[in-house]
Amino acid sequence: MKALLASLLESSLNSFQKLSATHCYAIKRGYISDVYVSNRFLDSYMKFGFLGYAHKLFDEMTHRDSVSWNTVISGYTSCGKLEDAWRLFTCMRRSGCNVDGHSFSRLLKGIAFAKRIDLGEQVHSLVVKRGYECNVFVGSALVDMYGKCERVEDAFQAFMEISELNSVSWNALIAGFVLVRDIETAFWLLGSMEMKAALTMDDGTFAPLLTLLDDPMFFNLLKQVHAKVLKLGLEHKITICNAMISSYADCGSVSDAKRVFDGLGCLKDLISWNSMLTGFSKHELKESAFKLFIEMQRTRIEDDIYTYTGILSACSGEEHQIFGNSLHGLVIKKGLEQVTSVSNALVSMYIQFPTGAMEDALSLFESLKSKDLVSWNSIMTGFSQKGLSEDAMNFFSLLRSSYIEVDDYGFSAALRSCADLATLQLGQQIHALATKSSFELNEFVTSSLILMYSKCGVIENARKCFDQISSKHSTVAWNTMVLGYAQHGSGQVSLDLFSQMCNQNVKLDHVTFTAILTACSHSGLIQEGLELLNSMETVYKIQPRMEHYAAAVDLLGRAGLVNKAKELIESMPSNPDPMVLKTFLGACRACGEIEMATQVANHLLEIEPEDHFTYVSLSHMYSDLKKWEEKANVKKMMKERGVKKVPGWSWIEIRNQVYAFNAEDRSNPLCQEIYSMIEDLTQEMQWLDSDTNGFDQASLLC
Structure with a gap:
């Protein structure tokens, strides 16, 4: 009869209704009183996830053995209900039932998942007391528990x-x-492990290891691991392949990641697709990411929140706005708009679009019911990037008044807004808050402090923050300090810092070279700057970007070497972007090269007809040269094309209050008094100037 019931249970595993019917049959026939039968039903209910039915049956059992207790304990730990599992384990011990290796190993599994080291140590003491520490199952569970709780020394001891x-x-x-x-x-x-002939290395061995190989410096090691995987015939193990796709992408070789992905064929699962999608997005291979996402839709792969966060991160810039809006529609259709991580990705996407899309980002933020720190930080970063630093500071105040604790990203965003506004007093207050919250030595906060103090003109305080940083290998902090000295005209100090970076093996990146080339430009270090640009690819293995060429053009332009700047642009491996051309236009204007400037401006007007910069530069240049007719033509063109000059704003901080104004601004309530004071000061300066000139002439006559 047990065999018949076992057969019925096996056939009912795919249907809860069949399981219930079989349970009723067992009760009617009186077989349920048999502990073996009850245990089988317990196990079946647990596999379905019906903990309530299982526990009810468990309570009704007249006789329970260790299998009964272990089955229920295992069910609760599998569902993440550790407190219930612990209570049952305590009851099991008090009932006098024999606690065995299965009891310990199943409970330890739940403790490991919850990272409850306090409970784990109690179980460990019981394991030793019962003499199970040498048992391979219990010992492995102890190793796993200590490992997941990041107590590797204890894990090693349990292993031994x-x-x-x-x-x-x-x-x-x-x-x-x-x-x-x-x-x-x-x-x-x-x-x-490899030296132990009796041991078999499998996907559980290699998949975790591959997650460590997430930097280009590990690329050769990754290839060795891949060779070992091929040698052992594990190349089709999906967990290994998925980890390898992510590792190759993190190590900078997207082509190798794609080769592993393609090699999976029909074995690909959702993690495979998401890993490849994330790899494309991380390396800004946006078109490849879009094609892969569309392929996913065509093959009817069931996507999830990670799919959408991955593809949304690839949408940036005006050229992807239509695709981004379509993705937003798809997110709404899938019912994922209120998923915090997806909504955060949408906010970040809209921030990357032109200024008008900031309203969409703000609307999404406000409609999100469950906001987390990423939500707040994203919107603050967006305001800061769009030049809306006052709004960013208002949001920082709102964040502080909420129940959410400010983290390093929040402090960094606030400090960068202070840097843009040049509000030293407010920046110092946030510095104090960061110190109080123990974030002062965080590399991102420190970098933002360096930036804030540099832009507020207090380079000494910026250097103090830099010298206090705990991690001297923080590329971000070094780059910010180099740029700070560059903006203060201390080019030689920037070069000295760059040399220290090289000597201390600090990782150099494209921002490092933008900063050091800017330093050379502001200090007139022409030869040094050009040597650095030419050695970027050959010596430092960093491909020059447009911003590096723009900095070099600015370097040559400031030195009056417009023809050399033109030669540099013509020697570039790809066509110059508007940033390079605008820099060159500024150099031409400064050197009075009207013909060359006109050619560059005409080209810029073709590729960016709606940008006011070129019109304004041409207008000022014609005004300097007293070419009034040409200036009038530029203004007429602006009017016909509907282009308006974006006014430049200035900020001043008085008594902890920030005031914003632009040229001829009359929006301030005290504008009459302000302009009256300006007139008085102007007259006083004119009087002082004439008085000084008279004194000088008298001195000369004497």
């Missing part, structure tokens, strides 16, 4: 207690060292 090690215990220990990013020990363990 196991009498007969197997692949599970080795994998658990390796995963623990992976979690704390101890690459050296993790790969040493892999080598030691």
